[in-house]
Amino acid sequence: METLNYLNNGHGLKSWLLTKDHKRIAVLYLVSITLFFVIGGFFAMLVRLELLTPAGDLLTSETYNKMFTMHGVVMVFFFLIPSIPATLGNFLIPIMVGAKDLAFPRINLLSWYIYVLGGIFTLVAALSGGVDTGWTFYTPYSTAAANGHVITAALGVFITGFSSILTGLNFIVTIHRMRAPGLTWFRLPLFVWSHYATSLIMVLGTPVIAITVLLVAAERALHLGIFDPSLGGDPVLFQHLFWFYSHPAVYIMILPAMGVISEIVQAFARKNIFGYSFVAFSSLAIAIIGFLVWGHHIFVAGQSVYAGMVFSFLSFVVAIPSAIKVFNWTATIYKGSVSFDSPMLYAFGFIGLFTIGGLTGLFLAAMGLDIHVHDTYFVVAHFHYIMVGGAIMGYLGGLHYWWPKISGRIYSEPWAKFSALLVFTGFNLTFFPQFIAGYLGMPRRYHAYPPEFQVLNVASTLGASILAVGYVIPLIYFTYSLVAGEKSVNDPWGARGLEWEIPSPPPTENFTVSPVVTEGTHQYVHPSQEVGLA
Amino acid sequence: MFTNFPLFPQEASTQAAQVDGIYFFMVAVAAFFSLLIAGVLVITAIRFRRRHEDEVGVQIHGSLALELLWTVIPFFITMVMFGWGAKVFFDAYRPPKGAMEIYIVGKQWMWKAQHMDGQREINELHVPVGRAVKLTMGSEDVLHSFYIPAFRVKADVIPGRYNVLWFTPTKPGRYHLFCAEYCGTRHSGMIGWVEVMEQNDFQAWLSGGRAADSPAAAGEKLFQDLVCISCHRDDAQARAPQLKGLFGHTVQLQGGATVVADEAYVRESIVNPQAKVVAGFQPIMPTFQGLVTEEQLLQLIAYVRSLGEVAPPAPAGAAAPQGPGKD
Numbered sequence: 093m094e095t096l097n098y099l100n101n102g103h104g105l106k107s108w109l110l111t112k113d114h115k116r117i118a119v120l121y122l123v124s125i126t127l128f129f130v131i132g133g134f135f136a137m138l139v140r141l142e143l144l145t146p147a148g149d150l151l152t153s154e155t156y157n158k159m160f161t162m163h164g165v166v167m168v169f170f171f172l173i174p175s176i177p178a179t180l181g182n183f184l185i186p187i188m189v190g191a192k193d194l195a196f197p198r199i200n201l202l203s204w205y206i207y208v209l210g211g212i213f214t215l216v217a218a219l220s221g222g223v224d225t226g227w228t229f230y231t232p233y234s235t236a237a238a239n240g241h242v243i244t245a246a247l248g249v250f251i252t253g254f255s256s257i258l259t260g261l262n263f264i265v266t267i268h269r270m271r272a273p274g275l276t277w278f279r280l281p282l283f284v285w286s287h288y289a290t291s292l293i294m295v296l297g298t299p300v301i302a303i304t305v306l307l308v309a310a311e312r313a314l315h316l317g318i319f320d321p322s323l324g325g326d327p328v329l330f331q332h333l334f335w336f337y338s339h340p341a342v343y344i345m346i347l348p349a350m351g352v353i354s355e356i357v358q359a360f361a362r363k364n365i366f367g368y369s370f371v372a373f374s375s376l377a378i379a380i381i382g383f384l385v386w387g388h389h390i391f392v393a394g395q396s397v398y399a400g401m402v403f404s405f406l407s408f409v410v411a412i413p414s415a416i417k418v419f420n421w422t423a424t425i426y427k428g429s430v431s432f433d434s435p436m437l438y439a440f441g442f443i444g445l446f447t448i449g450g451l452t453g454l455f456l457a458a459m460g461l462d463i464h465v466h467d468t469y470f471v472v473a474h475f476h477y478i479m480v481g482g483a484i485m486g487y488l489g490g491l492h493y494w495w496p497k498i499s500g501r502i503y504s505e506p507w508a509k510f511s512a513l514l515v516f517t518g519f520n521l522t523f524f525p526q527f528i529a530g531y532l533g534m535p536r537r538y539h540a541y542p543p544e545f546q547v548l549n550v551a552s553t554l555g556a557s558i559l560a561v562g563y564v565i566p567l568i569y570f571t572y573s574l575v576a577g578e579k580s581v582n583d584p585w586g587a588r589g590l591e592w593e594i595p596s597p598p599p600t601e602n603f604t605v606s607p608v609v610t611e612g613t614h615q616y617v618h619p620s621q622e623v624g625l626a
Numbered sequence: 627m628f629t630n631f632p633l634f635p636q637e638a639s640t641q642a643a644q645v646d647g648i649y650f651f652m653v654a655v656a657a658f659f660s661l662l663i664a665g666v667l668v669i670t671a672i673r674f675r676r677r678h679e680d681e682v683g684v685q686i687h688g689s690l691a692l693e694l695l696w697t698v699i700p701f702f703i704t705m706v707m708f709g710w711g712a713k714v715f716f717d718a719y720r721p722p723k724g725a726m727e728i729y730i731v732g733k734q735w736m737w738k739a740q741h742m743d744g745q746r747e748i749n750e751l752h753v754p755v756g757r758a759v760k761l762t763m764g765s766e767d768v769l770h771s772f773y774i775p776a777f778r779v780k781a782d783v784i785p786g787r788y789n790v791l792w793f794t795p796t797k798p799g800r801y802h803l804f805c806a807e808y809c810g811t812r813h814s815g816m817i818g819w820v821e822v823m824e825q826n827d828f829q830a831w832l833s834g835g836r837a838a839d840s841p842a843a844a845g846e847k848l849f850q851d852l853v854c855i856s857c858h859r860d861d862a863q864a865r866a867p868q869l870k871g872l873f874g875h876t877v878q879l880q881g882g883a884t885v886v887a888d889e890a891y892v893r894e895s896i897v898n899p900q901a902k903v904v905a906g907f908q909p910i911m912p913t914f915q916g917l918v919t920e921e922q923l924l925q926l927i928a929y930v931r932s933l934g935e936v937a938p939p940a941p942a943g944a945a946a947p948q949g950p951g952k953d
Contacts, residue, residue, distance in 0.1 A: 153811045226808050232785060233768040237734070237810055321786025322915065324898075327769060328784065361674070363683030370693050392771065393782040394789045397719050401712050408704035412697060419696040420688075422667050428683035431676045440667065447663050451656035458652065458707050460714020464645050464778040467771060467806040531649070532635045533775020535806045538814035542802065547631040586680070616682035 097500065097597040112197035113600055118183035119498070120204050121174060126567070128170040128211065133560065135163035140522075140556040143549045148540035156539040157224035158240065164227025166218075169249050170211055172483055173341060176348035177259055177294075178207070180490045181287045183498060185263055187591045187598065188281045190272025190607040195265040203258035210252025217244035226537060228338070231319035231330040235311040242312055246305040253302040256344075260294030263287050272590075274609035281589060281613045282371055286351025289375035293340045293347075293382065301337035304330065328393050335386035343382040345479055346446075347375055349486025350417055353439050356493050357421045358614035359587035360436035361428025365614065367420040374413035381410040391462045400459055407457035414450050418443060433585070434508035438489030441516045445481025449474060452527065470530025473523045481519055488515070488566065495570065496584045500597040501577030507569045514562030521555025588614045638801055638822065639777035640794040644714045646778070651710070655703060718779065721792035725758035729841060729924040732783040733766035735812040737803065738921060742928070743832050744840040749818030751803060753795055754828035760792040762889055766920045771807035774820050782807055788889050795822040845929025848922055852914070866911060867904045873934025878905040887934070892927045 098115045102108075108116060138159045142150045151159065182200065186193050194200050217223055223245040225234040234242050267288050271280070308330070310316050317323030319330040358365050365371055387395060387403030421443055430436070452474040456462050465471060496502055525548040534545045541549070583592035590607055591598075637643055674683070728751070729740040739747050753759050763772055765785040772791055773780040776799075781791040805816035823831060839847070849855055857866035867877075872887050880903045885891050894901050896918065899911035918926065 148814065153814070157808075157811060157813070224811070228808075230769055230808065233808070233810060237768050321784075327786070361683050362676075362681070364685055364687070366686060367688035367693055370688070391715070392780050394784060394787065397716065400715065404712060405708055408708050409701075411704060412701055415700045416693070416697060418663060419692075422663060422670070423686075423692065425667065425670045425674060427686060428674050429676045429681040430671045430674050432671075440671070443667060444660075444664050447660050448656070451659060454656070454704060454707055455649070455652050458648060458711025458714075460711045460718060461645055461648050461652065462711070463715065463718055463780050464649075464775070466780060467773070468775075528633055532632060533773070533802060533804065535773065535804045535814075537808040540814045542817075544630050544632055616685065618682050618684045621685055 095595070096599060097595060098600045099500070099597050101600045110201075112193070112201055114182050114186050114194050114197065114200055115498075115598065115600075117200050117204055118179050118181075121178040121182060121207070122498075124204075124208060124211065125171050125174055125179065128166050129563075131215075132163055132166035132171055133563065135159045135166065137556065137560060139163060140553040142539065143541070144553045146541050146543045146546050146549075151539075153539045154224060155222075157226075157537070158218075158222035160537060161223050161226050162218050165214060165223070165245060165249065167479075168227055168341070169252055170207075170214065172345045172479055173256060174207060174259075175345070175483065175487045176352060176490060177263070177287060177290055177344075178203075178255075180352065180487075180494060181263065181283075181290075181348060182259070184494065184591055185266060185284060185287060186270070187594065187602050188284050188589065189267060189270055190275055190590055190603065190609065191266065191270040192601050192603070194262045195270055196262050199258050200262055203255040203262070206258070207252050207255035210248045210250075210255065213244055213248030213251060217241040217248060220244070228334060229305065229308055229330075230334075231308065231311070231325075231327045232321065234308055236320050236322070243309045246309045250302050250305050250309075253298045256294045257298045260291035260298075263291040264295065267291075272607050272609050278369065278372070279609055279612045280372075281351075282354035282365060282368070282375075283348075283351035285372040286347045286354070286375045289379035290344055290347045292376075292379050293344050297337045297340045297344075297383070300333060301341075304333040304337070307333075328390065328395075331390050331393060332386065335389045336383070339386045339389065340379075340382045342475070342478060343378050345483040346486075347378060349442065349483045349490075350375065350414075352486045352490035352493070353421060353442050354417075355589070355614075356435045356439040356489050357424050359493065359585055359589075360433060360439070361425050361430050362586065362616045363424055363428040363614070364612065364616070365420065366423035366426075367416075368612065370416055371420050374416045377413040378410060381406060381413075385410055385457075388457055388462070391459050392466050404457055404459045408454065411450060411454060411457070414446075418447055418450075434505060434512050435489045435493035435585075437509060437512040437516075438485050438492060441512065441519075442482060442485040442489060445477055445485060445516075445519065449477030449481055452477065464533075465530055467536055468530035469526040469534045469536055472536050473526035473530060476523045476526075481523070485515070485519075488512075491566075491570075493585070494591070495573070496580035497591055497596045497598070499570075499574055499577070500580055500595075501573040502580050502584065503566075503573040503577055504569045507565060511562050511565035511569075514558055514565070518555050518558030518560075518562050522552050522559055523555070525549075525551040525555075588616060635778075636776045636797070636799070636801070638795055638797045638799060639774075639779065640796060641714075641718055642776065642778045642796075644717065644778075648707070648710050648714055652707060655707075718792075721760040721790060722758045725760035725792055726754070727760050727762065728753075729921075729928070730761045730763040730772060730783070731766055731920045731924065732763065732770035732772065732805065732809075732816075733920070734768065734810055735805070735816040737772070737805070737816065737818055740841050740921065740924065741832065742840060742842075744838045744843070745832055746838055749803070751818070751820045752828060752831050753820065753822055754825050755795050755798050755822050756825070758792060758794045760790060762788050762790055762924070764788050764893075764920045764924065768809050769807045770805050770809050770816065773804045773806040774801055775804070776801040777820075780806055788893065795820075798822045798824055841925045841928035842932040843929075845922075845925035845927070845932075848918070848926055849929055852917070857911070865908070867907055869930050870933045873931045875934065877902075879903060880905050880907075887930075889927050889931075892930050893923055896923060896926060 223240045225238045311318050317325040319325040385407040388407045529548040580596040731738045763783045765783045770783040777793045779793045781789045801820045803818040803820050876884050897915040903909045
């Protein structure tokens with residue numbers, strides 16, 4: 093007789109589509125963002141194959157432009173932004189705070205439906221002819237010149253924004269109101285802290301992008317003069333509004349990944365984090381300062397040089413809390429008991445790649461240097477180090493770490509190690525050459541390019557192929573584990589945390605008895621320290 | 627097949643060495659910290675690898691001294707980068723006086739250049755070595771960005787306003803010119819060459835070929851054709867402000883504000899005459915938006931500018947023309 097858990101408590105499609113269980117909603121999100129990841133990856137592969145040769149010969153210019161646009165739109169709005177919060181965050185935050193569910197379970201389900209609706213708009217735009225504005229929708233191209241389904245795609249982004257706002261709202265209220273007895277703010281897992289900071293950005297930033305894309309749609313459809321100078325508008329105003337959200341959006345992607353890494357490093361070093369409060373507050377610092385750096389995207393657009401200096405200064409400042417996190421993770425390893433299981437391999441990969449991504453971000457914050465590298469492949473390489481090397485490595489690390497809890501099954505560790513290695517190798521081979529191509533002056537979004545850039549582009553395409561294999565393998569062994577994987581115990585890693593004290597997979601109500609928390613996160617008792625700690 | 631693959635761009639302007647200086651510094655810092663973190667991480671992880679299944683780590687809660695150390699040191703290093711980067715930007719922002727002027731218009735998908743001596747070119751730009759060159763750039767349609775990697779210079783070209791870019795080439799040769807801001811279907815075809823020539827060769831090039839009107843002369847013709855002349859006259863019955871001696875000087879506006887008559891002001895006065903009405907005149911001028919192209923606008927500006935240079939009844943506080951993009 094199987095014990096009742098959230099997966100077998102209710103069968104059939106209806107029990108999933110009408111569920112209010114945060115864990116089932118997390119699984120719904122997991123399935124849908126995986127679908128969008130595959131779609132976005134397919135667009136990326138076409139882009140990379142086109143760039144194998146200098147001439148624009150595989151796709152037409154128009155198709156190529158649509159491919160990189162759809163790659164950006166799908167990956168940013170339908171994969172990266174919801175990735176960790178909507179899946180792992182949804183699944184874990186109620187459990188980590190010792191609650192039965194999020195504060196608003198129905199709103200949680202609503203947010204998934206809104207996400208799906210936004211996704212349908214975007215897929216309709218893609219299938220009915222595509223959009224070629226770039227994911228940045230820069231005006232006046234997007235409002236006055238571009239063909240294609242700009243309004244449909246813009247509405248997709250507009251709609252899905254609400255799912256993000258609702259998720260953020262749900263997390264904030266849950267973390268404030270639903271913590272178990274004894275779970276003070278400074279006993280919260282760092283995963284929860286990073287999601288709290290992320291939620292602030294989601295709630296405060298997303299309305300701005302929603303209004304901005306709505307204005308784009310309005311100018312395109314009704315010829316309101318907002319951004320188009322021939323109608324009396326200002327095209328640079330769009331860039332301010334767009335980056336006011338879209339720069340913080342990078343922190344929506346990276347902060348949850350940082351939370352995942354904090355958990356993994358502690359669990360696989362069997363040691364509590366070095367400098368807990370510094371790591372926790374650095375998340376908030378990133379969320380707040382991150383709202384004040386958008387102007388570094390428009391240094392060469394004719395922005396006032398003094399405004400530029402303020403933005404440049406703040407962009408350097410926002411790098412410091414990230415550096416603090418990296419140093420604290422590294423210090424946490426010291427005197428730990430370090431295992432090299434696949435989640436930890438992803439964490440190591442994250443720290444290395446995120447460090448490179450962060451440091452190359454400083455190059456772009458330096459105004460004089462940004463003149464040269466702005467809008468080149470240097471920028472493309474930099475933000476992929478953050479979004480793929482950082483956010484996706486964190487997502488995959490978290491998925492491997494919590495998979496036994498989510499599915500109740502153990503996946504193949506040798507295959508997981510192998511694919512982690514492939515992802516790391518493929519990633520670097522794809523994106524490191526792009527730093528060099530960028531400094532040489534290769535502009536981004538080029539369908540054809542001068543022949544002297546070809547060697548670097550061949551390396552990139554080769555790397556992308558390896559990366560693709562590295563992403564497909566986990567899809568296979570995760571799926572296989574559902575059918576044939578060994579059943580997982582409550583705590584397969586010997587880690588600490590409320591989620592590891594309950595069964596795998598957890599019962600629908602998470603806890604049979606509401607837990608009482610008496611200590612902070614990841615407290616492991618070392619024999620030499622046992623005496624002092626009764 | 628792959629015989630030519632440079633890993634570092636040519637340095638062909640005075641700015642190039644400046645930008646590369648800060649780049650090398652930042653590469654050194656980034657390499658140092660990347661290797662330091664990766665090295666410490668790997669060595670520590672191996673040194674403290676798990677030796678038996680139920681082993682746990684020694685619990686250490688943190689160290690304020692270390693936290694301060696690794697907050698303050700990165701802060702000071704980034705402030706060096708900030709200051710250095712800002713200085714290079716400042717130098718690149720202000721064109722030196724007496725720079726050779728060229729007008730640039732970007733349109734889907736080509737670059738047009740007008741030299742002050744009348745030469746015009748498309749997707750090519752001929753400039754002399756060793757002389758500062760100032761480009762005043764406008765766009766006919768959408769955003770573009772004028773980018774010469776070998777010079778390490780770039781500026782967005784934005785419809786409705788003028789952005790300025792300047793450089794001093796240091797080495798004769800042919801260099802890539804790219805559009806760096808995505809501008810639609812043939813964005814990657816909006817490329818060309820910058821040809822840096824020895825001074826003598828450049829003079830020969832300027833005087834060679836079929837002679838076209840200088841922008842100012844073309845502007846004067848337009849001024850007649852568009853009958854601007856019927857209002858902007860020299861006599862006392864003129865219904866519009868006198869344009870002689872205007873350019874580069876301060877203009878009194880209705881409501882008491884003043885403005886320096888630069889390229890941006892003259893452009894705005896043509897396409898949106900109601901925006902700034904000169905004190906003592908009625909807002910009767912119609913807009914010329916859509917009636918003149920960006921290139922013609924630049925020619926009209928060149929003409930107004932030439933009037934400013936001929937007649938100097940300069941009111942007090944005459945200012946040198948400034949780059950646009952201040953707002």
